[in-house]
Amino acid sequence: MTTSPLPLLLLLFLSFLDRHAWAQGQDSTLQLVQMLYRHGDRSPISLYPNDPHGNVSAVWPMGLGQLTKKGKAMHYELGRWLRTRYDTLVGPDWVPEELIVRSSDTDRTLMSAACNLAAFYFPKHDDERFEKHLPWMPTPIHTIPAALDKLILIESSCPRVKVEEKNMDYLPEVKKILEENQDLFKFLTEKTGQAVDNITAVSYIFDTLMIESAYNLTLPSWTKDVWDRMERLHFWSFKLMAYTPELKRLRGGPLIKEFGDNMRKKVAGSSSSSSSSNVDTKIYMYSGHDATLAIVTEALGVYNGLPPPYAALFLLELHKVDDQYFVKMYYHNDTAMREPPYPLVLPGCSEQCLLDDWLSLTAKVVSDDWDKECHSGFPFGLSLNTFAAICAAVILGVLLLILLIYNLIICHRQKSHFAYRPVPSSSP
Structure with missing residues (x-):
């Protein structure tokens, strides 16, 4: 028994009309x-x-x-x-x-x-x-x-983002998640060969495993035991990006x-x-x-x-x-x-x-002064780049000053060594 294509064509046509009318409005x-x-x-x-x-x-x-x-x-x-x-x-x-x-x-x-x-x-x-x-x-x-x-x-x-992320680790709910997954961090550190001590690290590993699985690459057997826990932390990692x-x-x-x-x-x-x-x-x-x-x-x-x-x-x-x-x-x-x-x-x-x-x-x-807020915590309210540039300039200045003093000392010693001394007269 064959099904008439007319109902399907009619449905598609009505769908087209509906979309067209929606687009016009x-x-x-x-x-x-x-x-x-x-x-x-x-x-x-x-x-x-x-x-x-x-x-x-x-x-x-x-x-x-x-x-x-x-x-x-x-x-x-x-x-x-x-x-x-x-x-x-x-x-x-x-x-x-x-x-x-x-x-x-x-x-x-x-x-x-x-x-x-x-x-x-x-x-x-x-x-x-x-x-x-x-x-x-x-x-x-x-x-x-x-x-x-x-x-x-x-x-x-x-740079202020990193400071806020560190502060977030002390929030009760985040601290609880970290404490509950210490055994998972230790297990993943052992199995993956890299240090795993936070939610973001778990998320990156899980992302890699998901992609490899999607491309039909065989995953290590240990992943089955912790897949669900890793997935939950992976989900959490996105929530935490703008948690506070x-x-x-x-x-x-x-x-x-x-x-x-x-x-x-x-x-x-x-x-x-x-x-x-x-x-x-x-x-x-x-x-x-x-x-x-x-x-x-x-x-x-x-x-x-x-x-x-x-x-x-x-x-x-x-x-x-x-x-x-x-x-x-x-x-x-x-x-x-x-x-x-x-x-x-x-x-x-x-x-x-x-x-x-x-x-x-x-x-x-929306911050009133995003740049200032992003660089708050640095001396005099300077930006990270500006602060780093000033520090580099100060260090270079100190090195040049040391070099100048060193040269002056060397020159002084050389002048003392080659200073004019009268030649003693010989005995008759």
Whole structure:
């Protein structure tokens, strides 16, 4: 007995109409989109000393921490999904003012952004291509050295984070977790051949094991006994990244502040005759990491407690209805690109949150002076780089002074040795 394809075709057609109607209504009010996504599938960031698959060139020819073919395909699909969702907001041709892309300074995030944009700005016709047989349009991606990154991966630019992480270990709930897992730390230290004494170290090892398992590499038998415990700590590691108000402000605050500033500029520009490029910008795209997504969503109070999967996407949309601006937030974590994004509700607001309310509610995680707070604890409120430079200059000055004194002493001794002495007259 065969089933008629008509019901299925009708269902698909109705689904298409529903999506089309949704897109029309969505784009009629949509003013600005800001998105933050995680890079695609990658090789392990690191291997532990006793890893049976330690031959990197044989197992991971692209190197450690690099985007895989699967990861490239993931972001190409995400780019197609974004094109479908925002097709009427941004045209098929890249316009400098319309879309701004920012990535952390790592290969996998830069490459993910490139793959995403290759689909988002896919040139369908020969006359749209600079090479007839190359269906690709180059699109600029901006980045900044990790030591200067204050938005996406701020670990190197904010030394205060390390201080706050140390302080967090003394919180009762965190201290309890550490005490309960001392035996696990000791077990992993013995089995992996590396020192394991904290939750982050467990998370990195577990990440490596997960990737190796996903690529059908045989794991050591000891992993079965501790898999569930490692997984729980792995989950905890993401929660702890922005666990305290200070870490929310230091790690998540800069990007949340930029989200707010971008929306303020859009509204201010739209209500004036200004020709500023901020008025014309329709999409801000940030290519980051699982940590970036977990931190930002935790700081906003909408984190779901699960490590963000590859190509996970956080969306922040600014809409205008009857001269009022409101914000919608979404989370998309379906790597198959079949499911719609999940609506997120900012605590204290509704799914459609008035812009003023959104800005007011997020102000608590935005630092008044992030640079000063990040470098607090250093003498005279100096930044780490400035303090280090001054210390280096002082040390160099002292060495030069010692060298000068040494030379003066040597010169004095030489002058004393070669001083003029009258030759004694000989006896007649």
